[in-house]
Amino acid sequence: MRKIGLIGMGNVGATIAYTLVTKGLSDELVMIDKNEKKVVAEQLDLQDSLGRLDSNTTIKIQDYSELKDADILIITAGKVAAMGSGADGRMGELSFNKMVVADMAPQIKASGFNGIIISIMNPCDCMTQYLQEQLDYPRNKIFGTGTFLDTARMQKVVGQSFGVSANNVSGYALGEHGASQFTAWLTVQVNGVPIRTLQHSHNVDLDKFEEAIRLGGVMVFEGKGYTNFAVATCAVKLAMAVFSDAKLACPVSAYSDAYKVYIGQPAIIGKNGIESLTQIALTADEEQKMKASADIILEKVETLRH
Numbered sequence: 440m441r442k443i444g445l446i447g448m449g450n451v452g453a454t455i456a457y458t459l460v461t462k463g464l465s466d467e468l469v470m471i472d473k474n475e476k477k478v479v480a481e482q483l484d485l486q487d488s489l490g491r492l493d494s495n496t497t498i499k500i501q502d503y504s505e506l507k508d509a510d511i512l513i514i515t516a517g518k519v520a521a522m523g524s525g526a527d528g529r530m531g532e533l534s535f536n537k538m539v540v541a542d543m544a545p546q547i548k549a550s551g552f553n554g555i556i557i558s559i560m561n562p563c564d565c566m567t568q569y570l571q572e573q574l575d576y577p578r579n580k581i582f583g584t585g586t587f588l589d590t591a592r593m594q595k596v597v598g599q600s601f602g603v604s605a606n607n608v609s610g611y612a613l614g615e616h617g618a619s620q621f622t623a624w625l626t627v628q629v630n631g632v633p634i635r636t637l638q639h640s641h642n643v644d645l646d647k648f649e650e651a652i653r654l655g656g657v658m659v660f661e662g663k664g665y666t667n668f669a670v671a672t673c674a675v676k677l678a679m680a681v682f683s684d685a686k687l688a689c690p691v692s693a694y695s696d697a698y699k700v701y702i703g704q705p706a707i708i709g710k711n712g713i714e715s716l717t718q719i720a721l722t723a724d725e726e727q728k729m730k731a732s733a734d735i736i737l738e739k740v741e742t743l744r745h
């Protein structure tokens with residue numbers, strides 16, 4: 440039996456729950472939120488859809504003890520309204536989400552949950568690391584969505600420019616899920632052809648792409664006050680990779696021994712969470728960007744620790 444826990448039933452949590460229930464991806468779902476009225480309403484609304492679906496999901500709410508035998512826990516608690524504007528805005532939630540972790544970590548611990556944790560709350564790398572430390576959880580069993588979302592935005596930007604579908608663009612955005620993230624262009628291929636090869640014949644400006652990717656979420660955020668569909672899709676794909684032991688190669692926020700922080704880097708996702716990290720060649724400039732990103736994350740993690 441497949442069982443997923445979801446803490447935080449705001450824009451992102453509700454979208455993940457809707458996806459899991461309507462696609463029949465989890466047999467049991469446990470939904471938890473500080474806002475009791477909201478989580479009850481989401482439970483009722485989702486249950487109202489069951490009569491039109493080909494699968495059934497048992498939806499439980501507000502019970503941390505139900506996490507004991509859950510396979511996966513997705514954390515989407517937070518306060519999106521605390522986010523500032525621009526690509527750096529995610530840092531606006533830092534102090535609120537520190538309190539969220541202080542509230543939920545002891546309850547997760549007490550539940551006896553020992554599955555895989557996928558953390559989404561922002562700032563994503565910092566909060567994933569802080570949660571890991573507060574739970575004293577095995578590092579391979581907790582990771583953040585990190586630059587998996589930025590990579591999808593890169594696939595969109597590049598795909599649209601070349602007139603191919605996003606799925607036909609591969610490669611990695613790396614670093615902080617924030618203003619200092621960057622695309623490792625040597626990894627990017629369009630229909631299997633390195634973008635570096637196509638760059639000149641197609642008159643491509645990688646700096647313009649980079650800016651569009653970095654600001655990818657800003658227009659969405661400014662338009663509706665939150666972002667939900669893309670990140671929820673990322674989280675569900677990662678959860679399915681864990682359930683099916685897919686050994687999915689993708690960038691997520693994983694712990695780096697070199698930088699001592701959680702940071703967006705290529706990893707293999709399977710039933711044990713982070714099965715391994717993939718070492719890819721970075722240019723000297725990219726190494727510097729990675730280090731700069733790690734420094735930003737570490738500084739914020741330090742403020743969380745004190």
Ligand SMILES: NC(=O)c1ccc[n+]([C@@H]2O[C@H](COP(=O)([O-])OP(=O)(O)OC[C@H]3O[C@@H](n4cnc5c(N)ncnc54)[C@H](O)[C@@H]3O)[C@@H](O)[C@H]2O)c1
Nearest residue numbers: 447448449450451472473516517518519542560561563670
């Ligand atoms: N990593 C990413 O790529 C990415 C993308 C989008 C959003 N996010 C982040 O995901 C989080 C959720 O976004 P959202 O738009 O759903 O926010 P939201 O404000 O709509 O929802 C947050 C929910 O968390 C609940 N909550 C707050 N404190 C809680 C606690 N202690 N225990 C349980 N629930 C609690 C709130 O009641 C609310 O329902 C935010 O931190 C946001 O910045 C991350």
